[in-house]
Structures are given as structure tokens and as C-alpha cells.
Amino acid sequence: MCVDRTLLPCMTSILDHKLRRAQLLVFQDFAGTFSKLRLRPAEFSVLAMIAKHPGQKQTTIAEGLGIKRANFVALMDSLERRGLAERRKGEHDRRSHSLHLTEEGTRFVEGMAQLWSEHEDRLVARLGGVENRERLIALLDKLLCGAAPLADDPDQPQAH
Incomplete structure (x- = not known):
């Protein structure tokens, strides 16, 4: 079967492709920024949540971050071994x-926050300023509103 290539949009104009490329750029900057602290994005998120909500239940933070229980236990084990957090x-x-x-x-979180600020400043500068950052966040919030799958996915549970 032959595909009519005129019907396919240019790869650089497809939304999911652009979002993925932007995600990779942000993650690469994050990895470079936090490599000296040996900190992965999930660990960063957990530490930030604990700092913001000390005493919160383990299950509440895991659910809030969308981390499966087994994965969260391993994350906390790692943070405890490093002496950064405790249950x-x-x-x-x-x-x-x-x-x-x-x-x-x-x-550690105080130093992490300083590095985060530098990371965020680089991204905001690349976007052209705080106004564009706020606009991008509003657009992403619209996209994520409801967090339900946009298309029928047989692997996703259906809401009733």
C-alpha cells in the first residue's frame, strides 16, 4: 500500500513532536544542572513536596506526584540512605x-532550590520572559485539564 505523502504534515509542525523535543531540552538542562547533586527528577519532586508539606503521608505524596507505590518506596529508600529524608x-x-x-x-533542599532557580531562569530567558512563561503554563494547563485520555485508548481505563 502506498501512502500519499502530501497528506502527512511536516514533522516539525506536529504538536506532540514539538512537546517531546521541548521536554527533552528541559530534561537535558535539568540533568546537567543537578548532576553535581546526583539528583534525578523524581527525587527532586519528592524532596520538594516533603519540604513544602512536611509530615504528609507517604501515600499522599506518591499519589500527588503520580508515582506508583513500589517505585515510591524505592525512591524513599534511596533518599533515606543518603540521609536527606526520613519516614x-x-x-x-x-x-x-x-x-x-x-x-x-x-x-540539601536549600542548595537544590538555588540550582532550580538558575535552571528556571535559563528556561524563562529562552521563552523570552516571564509573560511567555505564564502563557505557556496556561496553555499546558488547558491541555492537561481533566487529565483524561484525548483519544480512545484500549489500554486506558474508561471513566463511567
């Missing part, structure tokens, strides 16, 4: 764990 048994429910930064973790 504490719940006061009322000893089966649940609340998450906290250690003293070392608090210092």
Missing part, C-alpha cells in the same frame, strides 16, 4: 508513614 510512623495509624526532611535534607 516516621503515624501517631494515630502506626501502619502509615509521614515524611520529613532531615537536617541534612533541609540544607
Whole structure:
């Protein structure tokens, strides 16, 4: 079967292609910025959430970040081994764990925040300023609104 190539749009004009390329650029800058701290994006997110919401339940943070339970446990194990965060048994429910930064973790997050600011400043400059950053965030929020699949996907659970 022969495909009529005039019906295919130019690859550089396809939205998903542009979004993926932008994601790669942002992740490459993130990786370069945080390599000296040996920090991956998921670890960054977990530390940022713990810093913002100390004492939050492990399950709440995992769900908020969209991280599966098994993966989250491994992330927390790694952060605990590094002395950056700790799990504490719940006061009322000893089966649940609340998450906290250690003293070392608090210092680490302060340095992490400075590097994040530099990373964000580079991206904002590339976008042409804060106004464009705000516009991009608003557009991405529109795209993500509802977070439901845009097309029928047989592998995705259907809402009823």
C-alpha cells in the first residue's frame, strides 16, 4: 500500500513532536544542572513536596506526584540512605508513614532550590520572559485539564 505523502504534515509542525523535543531540552538542562547533586527528577519532586508539606503521608505524596507505590518506596529508600529524608510512623495509624526532611535534607533542599532557580531562569530567558512563561503554563494547563485520555485508548481505563 502506498501512502500519499502530501497528506502527512511536516514533522516539525506536529504538536506532540514539538512537546517531546521541548521536554527533552528541559530534561537535558535539568540533568546537567543537578548532576553535581546526583539528583534525578523524581527525587527532586519528592524532596520538594516533603519540604513544602512536611509530615504528609507517604501515600499522599506518591499519589500527588503520580508515582506508583513500589517505585515510591524505592525512591524513599534511596533518599533515606543518603540521609536527606526520613519516614516516621503515624501517631494515630502506626501502619502509615509521614515524611520529613532531615537536617541534612533541609540544607540539601536549600542548595537544590538555588540550582532550580538558575535552571528556571535559563528556561524563562529562552521563552523570552516571564509573560511567555505564564502563557505557556496556561496553555499546558488547558491541555492537561481533566487529565483524561484525548483519544480512545484500549489500554486506558474508561471513566463511567
